[in-house]
Amino acid sequence: MAGKNVIQKILARSVGKPSVETGDFVHVRSNCITTVGGDGDGRGLGQLDPNAKPSVFDPQRIGIVVGHAGAGGMPRTAGNHRRKMRQWAETVGVPRENIFDLGSQGVEHVIAGEQAWALPGEVYLSIVDGHTTALGALGGFAVALSYGAAEYITKGYTWIEVPPVARITLTGRTKPGVFARDVYEYVLGQIGPNGTPSQVIVWDGDYVRDLDMDARFTLCANALFSSAWTNIIEPDDVTLDYVRTRTNKALVPLYGDADAEYEQQLRFDVSDIEPQVVPPPERHRAAAVSKHAGLKISKAHIGTCANGRYEDLKLAAMVLKGRKIHPDVMLNITAGSTAVYRRCLDEGLIGIFMDAGVFLPPASCGMCAGGKNTPLADGDVCISSGTCNYPGRMGSSKADIYLASPATVAASAVTGEITDPRQLL
Amino acid sequence: MGQVWMPDIDKTMTGGAWRFEGTLDVDWELCPYQASKAFGKESARKLTYIERMEALKMLALQPLDPDFHKKVQRGDFLIGDDRTGYGHDHEHACIALRGAGIGTVLCEGTNVNFRRNSIHHGLPVVVVKGIMSAAKTGDTLEVNLVEGWVKNLTSSKTLTFKPWPEFVLDIIRKGGLYPWLREETPATNQSAVA
Numbered sequence: 378m379a380g381k382n383v384i385q386k387i388l389a390r391s392v393g394k395p396s397v398e399t400g401d402f403v404h405v406r407s408n409c410i411t412t413v414g415g416d417g418d419g420r421g422l423g424q425l426d427p428n429a430k431p432s433v434f435d436p437q438r439i440g441i442v443v444g445h446a447g448a449g450g451m452p453r454t455a456g457n458h459r460r461k462m463r464q465w466a467e468t469v470g471v472p473r474e475n476i477f478d479l480g481s482q483g484v485e486h487v488i489a490g491e492q493a494w495a496l497p498g499e500v501y502l503s504i505v506d507g508h509t510t511a512l513g514a515l516g517g518f519a520v521a522l523s524y525g526a527a528e529y530i531t532k533g534y535t536w537i538e539v540p541p542v543a544r545i546t547l548t549g550r551t552k553p554g555v556f557a558r559d560v561y562e563y564v565l566g567q568i569g570p571n572g573t574p575s576q577v578i579v580w581d582g583d584y585v586r587d588l589d590m591d592a593r594f595t596l597c598a599n600a601l602f603s604s605a606w607t608n609i610i611e612p613d614d615v616t617l618d619y620v621r622t623r624t625n626k627a628l629v630p631l632y633g634d635a636d637a638e639y640e641q642q643l644r645f646d647v648s649d650i651e652p653q654v655v656p657p658p659e660r661h662r663a664a665a666v667s668k669h670a671g672l673k674i675s676k677a678h679i680g681t682c683a684n685g686r687y688e689d690l691k692l693a694a695m696v697l698k699g700r701k702i703h704p705d706v707m708l709n710i711t712a713g714s715t716a717v718y719r720r721c722l723d724e725g726l727i728g729i730f731m732d733a734g735v736f737l738p739p740a741s742c743g744m745c746a747g748g749k750n751t752p753l754a755d756g757d758v759c760i761s762s763g764t765c766n767y768p769g770r771m772g773s774s775k776a777d778i779y780l781a782s783p784a785t786v787a788a789s790a791v792t793g794e795i796t797d798p799r800q801l802l
Numbered sequence: 803m804g805q806v807w808m809p810d811i812d813k814t815m816t817g818g819a820w821r822f823e824g825t826l827d828v829d830w831e832l833c834p835y836q837a838s839k840a841f842g843k844e845s846a847r848k849l850t851y852i853e854r855m856e857a858l859k860m861l862a863l864q865p866l867d868p869d870f871h872k873k874v875q876r877g878d879f880l881i882g883d884d885r886t887g888y889g890h891d892h893e894h895a896c897i898a899l900r901g902a903g904i905g906t907v908l909c910e911g912t913n914v915n916f917r918r919n920s921i922h923h924g925l926p927v928v929v930v931k932g933i934m935s936a937a938k939t940g941d942t943l944e945v946n947l948v949e950g951w952v953k954n955l956t957s958s959k960t961l962t963f964k965p966w967p968e969f970v971l972d973i974i975r976k977g978g979l980y981p982w983l984r985e986e987t988p989a990t991n992q993s994a995v996a
Contacts, residue, residue: 381943448883507891507915523891523915527983540914570825571884574911604888606914616940659825661891747839767829767889769836 380634434533483714517611566663684762685713696787703793711743748772860900876903887916
């Protein structure tokens with residue numbers, strides 16, 4: 378009999394059983410804080426009656442983050458919805474220190490990482506969105522509850538079907554100018570939009586081991602685009618160092634057995650991957666930057682749950698230092714969290730961005746959250762480190778969105794056309 | 803749930819097939835995200851669930867067939883490829899399909915977020931391997947969700963699928979997660995826990 382993969386082990390521990398099998402229906406519990414978006418109606422949470430006790434199984438294990446609208450959001454979102462969520466939090470008893478409202482706001486998934494709300498070996502649930510998978514970089518089973526949030530919030534468990542697991546091994550070293558975002562887009566292009574249907578991807582291999590945490594979050598942020606439920610990187614010293622500087626909670630990481638059961642096992646050598654660009658409208662048709670180089674752009678965006686962390690913005694600064702944004706282009710750089718913004722200030726990145734002529738809104742999901750922040754207009758051509766390129770994602774449905782790494786976005790913003798970042802790095 | 807129509811999943815359901823090839827992204831083909839926002843959280847007036855369902859119906863499958871909402875009949879089946887419900891875990895598409903009267907989504911493949919969101923909105927989604935070659939638009943289908951089979955009455959082909967467990971069928975019967983939670987008793991809850 379095959380051994381157990383890491384997901385089977387995490388889920389078995391969560392339900393208090395010696396083991397679970399793929400396809401089992403189980404009700405999982407979580408030891409982690411569950412993240413709730415603070416600026417919408419919380420994916421159906423609005424239907425809960427806060428006065429019906431007990432309406433929340435454990436308010437201590439709720440975290441609220443204002444992210445999708447941030448300070449640049451629609452008035453109703455940043456005003457009414459925030460207030461509604463604060464009132465709900467007050468009524469049910471969510472601790473104040475678990476609330477990241479305007480002033481400490483940011484992308485929910487970025488703050489959840491910074492706060493180590495997701496933990497190695499644990500089930501981490503979020504009511505925010507499908508990019509909850511970014512937290513799989515911390516070595517837990519990280520999934521979005523979406524509209525199913527009410528069951529968990531009221532009862533403290535949620536039903537799931539134990540998912541099949543795909544192992545994707547990445548080996549080799551990337552060329553200069555090629556980053557985790559490029560590697561992810563390349564792999565997605567190879568495996569396609571249904572490459573890992575309803576599966577959980579386990580990323581491993583020497584390439585993954587050499588990545589810092591910010592790059593690991595990037596690799597894990599977009600798993601849904603190959604139809605995966607989520608993804609995970611089994612914890613190592615990089616993970617444990619990151620988590621232990623952020624929480625004193627006891628950690629018992631879990632690892633798959635050497636002979637674990639996998640639905641499929643794939644290997645990719647990253648050595649020959651070029652910087653990638655994903656043209657609209659399909660999400661998975663990545664190509665080398667050379668295929669789209671020279672295309673004129675009008676807007677550019679760096680940030681989001683995929684690439685809004687400090688190392689991403691540092692990369693942008695390396696390209697932008699001493700340069701100016703092309704006069705026909707607006708580059709919006711939105712830090713993924715207030716803490717990221719603060720570090721950019723401390724390390725001199727904000728000065729570089731301002732000198733280059735970058736538009737710098739406060740931390741949030743930026744332009745990627747449905748165009749709440751500097752939305753695209755009809756006819757705009759945008760290059761973005763955001764997550765999606767379907768029509769209307771960042772504003773007008775009559776605008777084109779190209780996706781790329783922060784380095785490629787920054788280089789393109791300088792030249793005014795899609796540009797290989799290696800020319801400016 | 804008020805007066806919202808719900809499929810009677812304890813009987814064999816009969817309806818017409820609507821077959822769409824390729825990616826059915828929740829945010830584009832199934833229900834364009836940007837347009838849907840007019841009927842969502844930022845609409846001028848907070849819509850009720852039923853009003854939102856009625857409004858989003860107009861956008862169901864709109865990029866592929868602008869008149870879909872006029873042609874689809876209550877209880878019809880949506881037939882999709884292996885990328886049905888692709889992309890984000892946005893659930894507006896599930897509401898749009900229910901509003902359009904789709905009785906069940908039968909697809910070659912989907913993802914967990916779309917499946918769970920649909921069930922939680924009372925919309926059955928099942929993976930039926932071979933359905934794309936076994937049904938075309940205009941065929942009449944019979945579907946039995948409890949027993950796990952679909953029969954094409956036009957071609958006489960029958961396919962089977964793994965039925966959902968009883969507690970999931972019960973969520974669908976109740977019209978979704980919220981009505982299910984309101985009605986759920988401790989006894990049914992215990993039986994649902996594995």
